[in-house]
Amino acid sequence: MAITTFWTMAYRDIVRNGRRAVTTIIAVALGLMVVMLMAGLMRGMIDSGLRDNIRITTGHLQLRATTYELDKMSLLAQDLLDDPERLAEEVAARAEVQSAAPVLWTSTILSTPRESAALQMTGINPDDTFHEPLRQGIIAGTFLNADDRGQILLGKRLADEMEISVGDRVSLASGTANGSLEEGVFTVAGLFNTGFPGHDQNTVIMPFAQAQAFTDTGDRASSIIVMLNDREDTQAMAMALDRPGITVLTWEDMNQFILQTMGAANGFYYIIYVIVILVVAILIANTLLMSVFERTREMGILASLGMKDSQVMVMILLEAAVLALIGIAIGLILGLGAVFYMSRVGVNMGEDTMSLVEGMAMGSRLYPAMAPDQFAILSLLMLGIVVLVSVYPAWVAARMEPVEALHTF
Secondary structure, eight states, rough: OHHHHHHHHHHHHHTTTTTHHHHHHHHHHHHHHHHHHHHHHHHHHHHHHHHHHIIIOSSOOOOOOEETTTTOOOOOGGEEEHHHHHHHHHHHTTTEEEEEEEEEEEEEEOSSSSSSSEEEEEEEOOGGGGGGGHHHTEEOOOOOTTTSEEEEEEEEEHHTTTTHHHOOOEEEEEEESSEEEEEEEEEEEEEOOOOOOOHHHTTEEEEEEHHHHHHHHSSSESSSEEEEEEEHHHHHHHHHHHTTEEEEEEHHHTTHHHHHHHHHHHHHHHEEEHHHHHHHHHHHHHHHHHHHHHHHHHHHHHHHTTTHHHHHHHHHHHHHHHHHHHHHHHHHHHHHHHHHHHHHOOOOOOHOHTTTSSSOOOOOOEEEOOOHHHHHHHHHHHHHHHHHHEEEEEEEETTTTHHHHTOOO
């Protein structure tokens, strides 16, 4: 029997049970739309998380002393880069480099008459273009100048929690390169909001020269943050900048936490995808099973006319495939539309939630992104699982005895 005959029979049965078929198709379409939206959200989180963390925190490359460990934020001379301004100028002179910004990191305690908070202090050269997002994020007061003394910037969220305003004087206490504790009083020159609560709430910014003097580190820096014109040049530039005594870290090295976390989350999401698809597939299998029982006499007639068991199974499986393909086509349209719309408006996660995310720049609003490879995999997974679970009703139909089936009314 020609395959076109099976398609025709499958199509006619679907049309004959139109209401049931439409319900099943809608279930497939909505199920696929939901998993596509979830996949788009995951892709958007990974893409935006990496992009924003590179732009705000890590850069594409960082140059550090070989012995420097970020979690310790050492101020010892052997753990810092000597003459960072000269080195930054040398790196910035390369055609592939957009900017090279020396920074100095240390831990500090910020205190007011009411409370204290443990923060990361970052000394920056305000003129470096890498810090432009910080400049653009100033919402009160003014940005820093390279020669400012006794001036700092605080995140707006942190300032609100500690009831600090522009012009207030606060105390900072930090360790120094010689192992002593240095304490000073600073004026809050401005408040910033970069859109990344976890970053803004845990950082105090001061001019690079002021940070060097305050920590007694001399003409040294913790790192030089390098932004490239093209991220694809990262590996080539890492090799070009490699030299004795200096470790060159790529954006992949510095964002391992994001990559690993998102990878694990992606695996968890696939479990959810399969569960959603299985629910839809079982609905289709149930629909086909009911259809088989309602068509018992028809199955008997087909068997008596010489249709083999395998051919009966093929006919039922084709019905499942047709329902799935129609639902997948509609689901792709709905899913693409939903992802496109949500990529414009975003999903508000709330600043309170995202402020708990430390060590990475994650905004309070997440934007799904198109993930064609994921959408194709999910569509094929939907079709495969639907056909797989439909084997049972097809087997039931094939096992019917012609004589018994013909006497069923």
